[in-house]
Amino acid sequence: MTADQRTAGTSGATLAAADAVDRGDDPARAMAEDAAEHHLMTINMGPQHPSTHGVLRLIVTLDGEAIVKVVPDIGFLHRNFEKIVESWSFAGIVPFSDRNDYLGAITNEVAVCLAVERMAEIEVPPRAIHLRVLFSELQRIISHILFYGTFGLDLGAFSPFMYAFRDREMGYALMEKATGARMLYGYNRLGGLRNDLPDSWFRELERFLDYMERQAWPEYMALLIENQIYRERTIGVGRLTPEEAIAWGASGPILRATGVAWDLRRAAPYLSYDQFEFDVPTGKNGDTYDSAMVRMLEIKESIRIIRQVLRILPDGPVLGRVRPNIRPRPGDYYSRVESPRGEVGVHLTTDGGSWPYRLKWRAPSFCHLQLIPLMARGAKVADLIAAVGSTDVIMGEVDR
Amino acid sequence: MNILLYALLKAVIVVAFLGLNAFVLIWAERKISGYIQRRYGPLRVGGPAGALQSAADILKLLTKEDFVPGGADKWLWTLAPAVSLIPAVLVYLVLPIGKTVVLQNLNIGLVFFASVTSFTLLGIFMAGWGSNNKYSLVGAMRAGAQLFSYEIPLILSTIGVVIATGTLTLQGIVEAQAQHHEWFVFPQFVGFVVFYVASLAELNRTPFDLAEAESELIAGYFTEYSGIRWAMFAIAEYSNLFTTSALGVTLFLGGWHGPWLPGWMWFLLKSYLLVFIGIWIRWTLPRVRIDQLMDLGWKFLFPLSVANVLGTALYLMVR
Numbered sequence: 001m002t003a004d005q006r007t008a009g010t011s012g013a014t015l016a017a018a019d020a021v022d023r024g025d026d027p028a029r030a031m032a033e034d035a036a037e038h039h040l041m042t043i044n045m046g047p048q049h050p051s052t053h054g055v056l057r058l059i060v061t062l063d064g065e066a067i068v069k070v071v072p073d074i075g076f077l078h079r080n081f082e083k084i085v086e087s088w089s090f091a092g093i094v095p096f097s098d099r100n101d102y103l104g105a106i107t108n109e110v111a112v113c114l115a116v117e118r119m120a121e122i123e124v125p126p127r128a129i130h131l132r133v134l135f136s137e138l139q140r141i142i143s144h145i146l147f148y149g150t151f152g153l154d155l156g157a158f159s160p161f162m163y164a165f166r167d168r169e170m171g172y173a174l175m176e177k178a179t180g181a182r183m184l185y186g187y188n189r190l191g192g193l194r195n196d197l198p199d200s201w202f203r204e205l206e207r208f209l210d211y212m213e214r215q216a217w218p219e220y221m222a223l224l225i226e227n228q229i230y231r232e233r234t235i236g237v238g239r240l241t242p243e244e245a246i247a248w249g250a251s252g253p254i255l256r257a258t259g260v261a262w263d264l265r266r267a268a269p270y271l272s273y274d275q276f277e278f279d280v281p282t283g284k285n286g287d288t289y290d291s292a293m294v295r296m297l298e299i300k301e302s303i304r305i306i307r308q309v310l311r312i313l314p315d316g317p318v319l320g321r322v323r324p325n326i327r328p329r330p331g332d333y334y335s336r337v338e339s340p341r342g343e344v345g346v347h348l349t350t351d352g353g354s355w356p357y358r359l360k361w362r363a364p365s366f367c368h369l370q371l372i373p374l375m376a377r378g379a380k381v382a383d384l385i386a387a388v389g390s391t392d393v394i395m396g397e398v399d400r
Numbered sequence: 401m402n403i404l405l406y407a408l409l410k411a412v413i414v415v416a417f418l419g420l421n422a423f424v425l426i427w428a429e430r431k432i433s434g435y436i437q438r439r440y441g442p443l444r445v446g447g448p449a450g451a452l453q454s455a456a457d458i459l460k461l462l463t464k465e466d467f468v469p470g471g472a473d474k475w476l477w478t479l480a481p482a483v484s485l486i487p488a489v490l491v492y493l494v495l496p497i498g499k500t501v502v503l504q505n506l507n508i509g510l511v512f513f514a515s516v517t518s519f520t521l522l523g524i525f526m527a528g529w530g531s532n533n534k535y536s537l538v539g540a541m542r543a544g545a546q547l548f549s550y551e552i553p554l555i556l557s558t559i560g561v562v563i564a565t566g567t568l569t570l571q572g573i574v575e576a577q578a579q580h581h582e583w584f585v586f587p588q589f590v591g592f593v594v595f596y597v598a599s600l601a602e603l604n605r606t607p608f609d610l611a612e613a614e615s616e617l618i619a620g621y622f623t624e625y626s627g628i629r630w631a632m633f634a635i636a637e638y639s640n641l642f643t644t645s646a647l648g649v650t651l652f653l654g655g656w657h658g659p660w661l662p663g664w665m666w667f668l669l670k671s672y673l674l675v676f677i678g679i680w681i682r683w684t685l686p687r688v689r690i691d692q693l694m695d696l697g698w699k700f701l702f703p704l705s706v707a708n709v710l711g712t713a714l715y716l717m718v719r
Contacts, residue, residue, distance in 0.1 A: 043534045051615035154615045156687025162437035229686045382689045
C-alpha cells in the first residue's frame with residue numbers, strides 16, 4: 001500500500017487500518033479501534049447494501065457526516081476465472097469471459113477472441129468484424145443506459161431508473177433475438193460469430209436507434225441530467241485530476257471525464273473502428289457530473305457508429321474456417337478493447353499446449369475501485385455513494 | 401358523561417380517518433408513482449385498479465413477526481413508533497373541515513398544530529437511538545438537524561397569515577379568506593412557497609428524505625423496524641402528509657371555502673391536491689445533500705420567511 005493511499009481521505013491519523021490491509025487482515029476491526037480512539041464512527045457498508053452495486057463492501061470511518069476514511073473490500077464474487085481457464089480450451093474461454101463484466105459481455109468476448117485469433121492466426125470474415133463492432137456498440141448503449149438509471153438511484157431519484165429499464169429492455173430484446181440470451185451471450189466464436197442475422201433484425205435495430213436518439217436520450221437529459229439538484233449533487237463531487245487518473249490506471253469514461261481523450265477505439269483501433277467516424281467525448285473537471293455526461297454523449301456516438309456499420313455492412317459468412325484443434329504458437333499475446341467501463345485487456349501466455357499457460361484479465365473496474373477513496377476525499381456520505389455510482393464498478397469484473 | 405361520549409366519538413372518527421387516509425394514500429402513492437414511471441402500479445390484488453393493494457399490504461404487516469433486535473434499547477425502541485404516531489393523531493383535533501365541522505375549535509389552533517407536530521422528532525430520535533444501529537443513528541441525527549431547521553421557516557411562514565387576519569384559530573383564518581373572497585396564496589405567495597418547501601422537509605419526503613435515504617442509510621431511523629411497528633411509522637408519515645397539506649389549504653387556499661360543493665368536499669379536494677403535488681415531487685426529484693439542505697433552510701427559507709413577516713406587517717401598518 002502506497003503512502004498516497006494511506007493518507008487518501010484521512011487527516012493522516014488512522015494508519016492501523018492500512019497496516020491491517022497490508023497484513024491481509026480484515027481492516028474493519030482495526031478501523032473501529034482507530035475510530036474509537038478519535039471518537040469517530042466506523043460503518044460497514046455492504047456487501048449487502050442498497051447501493052453498493054453488487055457485493056462491494058466499503059468500510060467507512062465517519063466524523064458525523066464527513067468521511068474520514070474509506071477502505072473498499074473485495075472478493076465476494078470471486079469465481080477463479082483466471083485459474084480455471086488454464087485448464088480450458090481456447091474456445092471455452094469465450095463464453096466464460098461473459099461472466100466477468102456481465103454488463104459488457106460482448107466486449108469481453110471480443111477481447112478474448114482478438115487475443116486467441118492473433119495467437120492461432122485465425123482469419124475473421126469482414127462481415128463478422130463489422131458485426132462485432134455493431135454488437136460492441138449496442139452493448140455500450142445498453143450498459144450506459146443502466147448506468148444512467150443506477151446513478152440516479154444512488155442520488156435518490158427513483159423514476160429515471162424505471163425509464164432506463166424500459167429502454168434497456170428494448171436493447172435486451174434485440175440482443176435476445178440475435179444471440180438467444182439476454183445478458184451472457186456466448187455469441188462470439190473464434191473466427192467470427194455464431195450465427196448471422198435476418199434483415200428484419202436490422203430494421204428493428206434501426207427503429208431502436210431512432211427511438212433512443214429522438215425520444216429516450218432527450219428524456220434522460222430532462223429527467224435527471226439537467227435537474228438543478230442533480231447538478232449540485234454531482235458537479236465538483238468525486239473530483240480527479242488527469243494525473244491522478246492516469247497514475248491509478250483509470251480508463252474509459254472516468255479517465256475521459258478528466259479531459260484525457262484516451263479511447264482505445266481511436267488510440268489503438270481494433271476490429272474495424274478505424275473505418276468509422278466518431279468523436280471521443282471528454283469532460284473538464286473529472287467530477288461525477290462529467291463522467292456521467294461523457295457516458296451520455298457516448299450513447300450518441302455509439303448510435304452514430306452503428307448507423308455507419310449498417311451502411312457499409314458487407315455480405316458474406318460470419319464465421320471463418322477454424323480448425324477444431326487450434327495449434328497455438330508459443331508466446332505472449334495481448335489484446336485490449338474499450339469496454340463500456342474502460343480498457344479491458346487480455347494477456348494470454350501459451351507454451352504451445354492446447355490450453356493457456358496463463359491468462360491475465362485486466363479489469364477497468366478494479367482500477368476504478370481503487371479511486372473511490374481518492375474521490376471521497378473530504379466528502380460527505382452522500383458524495384461517497386455518488387462517487388461509487390459514477391465509477392460504475394462491476395464486481396464480477398473486479399473479483400473475476 | 402356526555403363529554404366523555406363525545407370525546408370517544410371524536411377519537412373513533414380520527415382513528416377511522418387515519419386508517420382510511422393511509423389506505424387511500426398507500427395505494428395512491430404506488431399508483432401515481434407507477435404512472436410517473438411509465439408502469440401500471442398495483443393491478444392484480446383486486447378491486448378496481450388494484451385498490452385492495454393497501455389491504456394486502458396492511459394485512460402482511462399485521463401478520464409479520466414482532467421482532468425486537470437483540471442490541472436494541474427495548475423501552476425506547478418499542479415506544480418510538482407510538483410517540484411518532486400520537487402527534488399525527490392529535491393534530492386532527494384542530495383541522496377545520498367545514499364551516500361548523502371541527503373536532504375542537506381551539507383559540508390557539510395554529511400554535512397547537514405547530515407544537516404538536518414538533519413531537520414527531522422525538523419519536524424519530526427514540527427510534528434512531530434505541531435501535532442501536534449506526535445507520536439508524538445517522539438517520540436520526542439527520543432528522544434532528546433537518547426537522548429543527550425547517551420547523552422555524554415553517555412556523556414563520558404562517559405568521560404572515562396570522563398578522564393579516566389577527567387570529568390564531570384556524571377557523572377564523574378560513575372565515576377571513578371566505579369573507580374577502582381572496583385566498584391568502586395570492587397576497588402571501590412567498591409565505592406559501594416557504595411553507596410548502598418547509599413542509600416537504602418536515603415530512604421527510606424526497607428531495608428532503610435524508611433521514612431515510614435509501615441509497616445511503618438503507619432506511620435511516622427505521623432500518624430495524626418491521627411489521628406493525630414499521631407500519632405505525634408509515635401510517636404516521638401518510639397522516640402527516642395529509643394534515644400538513646390540510647394546514648396549507650387552511651392557511652393559504654381558503655380551507656373549506658369554495659362554490660357549489662359542500663365545504664368538507666372542498667377541503668378534502670384541495671388537501672389531496674397538495675398531497676398529489678407532494679407525491680409528484682417525490683417521484684421526480686433526486687435527493688439533496690445534508691449541507692445543501694441546511695443551506696436551503698437557514699440561508700434561503702429562513703431569511704425569506706422573516707422578510708415575509710416584516711413585509712406583511714409593514715404593508716398592514718402603512719395601509
